[in-house]
Amino acid sequence: MTTLALYSNKGGVGKTAAAVNLSYLAAQSGAKTLICDLDPQSSATYYFRVKPKLKSGAKGFIKGGKQVYKSVKGTDYENLDLLPADFSLRNLDVAFDKVKRSKKRLRKILNPFKAEYDFIFLDCPVTISILAENILNAVDYALVPLIPTTLSVRTYKHLLSFCNKNNYDASKIYTFFSMVDRHKKMHREIIATASKTYNGVLQSFIPYLAQIEKMGIYRAPVAVFSPESVASRSYQNLWDKVQRTILSPQPDEMNREGSIG
Secondary structure, three states: OEEEEEOOOOOOOOHHHHHHHHHHHHHHOOOOEEEEEOOOOOHHHHHOOOOOOOOOHHHHHHHOOHHHHHHOEEOOOOOEEEEOOOHHHHHHHHHHHOOOOHHHHHHHHHHHHOOOOOEEEEEOOOOOOHHHHHHHHHOOEEEEEEOOOHHHHHHHHHHHHHHHHOOOOHHHEEEEEEEEOOOOHHHHHHHHHHHHHOOOEEEEEEEOOHHHHOHHHHOOOHHHHOOOOHHHHHHHHHHHHHHHHHHOOOOOOEEOOOOOO
16 A cells, blocks of 8 residues: 655645545555545545534544444445545644654554555645655655745755654655646746755646636536646656555656756
């Protein structure tokens, strides 16, 4: 079983769209897949047409065990289940801080699912607090969407610095470019520079397209309502890169020569 977080310490970068589409593609390949929505806004839950309701709320989630297991819902898609979020998760940081082994609690909560699923995807809220530390302790890999802008790159550098200072393994953090407009010179330049500067840069990007925004209208992954679109092919390419680069590494699939800054 492999656990992947779609995570960023910056908002509005396309985390949820990526989590929804990648989990769908993993399930379509025949892998038993769970997407866990950790964001109190419950956007992934909304996209999959599931009621945003956790049994016993954040308190039940923190306890783990049967309460969490009973909250899992099937989606409209074969091999794909969802652990929904609700607004009670807004207090998840506070709840984690009150329990023993507080930085490793999420890993304990997810452990019972390991025997049942091939992949677990976490759709994470914006955080750089104890919840972020729980995520880093719980996952095998973190996928960080990176908009090719100065502030987004600066925030990514802060994340890597945080990992180094707190002894988290930065080598399990990978990034891909999101919301890319190839017509913008600045986007092209930042992509080229960041690819040379940072480790773990997946050579794949998600363009800024209205088709992705329409996920909110259709409440479905892009491949469901627009399978032949550029957006759909972009997510498929990203998932292919994740499999070849991270899950089954192939030579020359990514940049591992730069500094993590």
